Amino acid sequence: MGKKPNKDEEISFESAIERLEVLVDSLEEGDIPLAELVEKYEEGSNLFQNCNRKLTNAELRIEQLRKQNEAVSTNLTDDSED
Template identity: 40%
Template sequence: MEEKTELNFEQAMERLEKIVDQLEQGDVPLEQAIQYYKDGMELSKVCHDKLKNVENEMAEIMKENGETEPFTVEDDSE
């Protein structure tokens, strides 16, 4: 899979969803499944990095008085 860093978040998620669909079908030869897995992990990293960048940008949201206010995204998965 080439140029994953050139993808926007939505494109990377779409490709990742297609890989998941293909793997869930179960009729994938082992070698192909391994390649899908590798590609999926790379796409997952692209998505994570893009989300992290957005979180960093959100950390600089300005208050009404012009001061920056810390912003964190809490993980609800616990």
């Protein structure tokens, strides 16, 4: 099993997804003591929040780039009409 990152460590989106898959697989097996189950659930929740934040940031960045491209296209069109 992979190393669990500290809360302060930054984890890549891909690594977080991989870790979530491992956690889900282990939870689906079912033979986990309650304390470990709660610990894994908490870790999974934190990883999910991390992934969600990264996806939201990526969506915002893509939207910013799209708007910039539209602005450039508009300016180019306006300049060519002169």
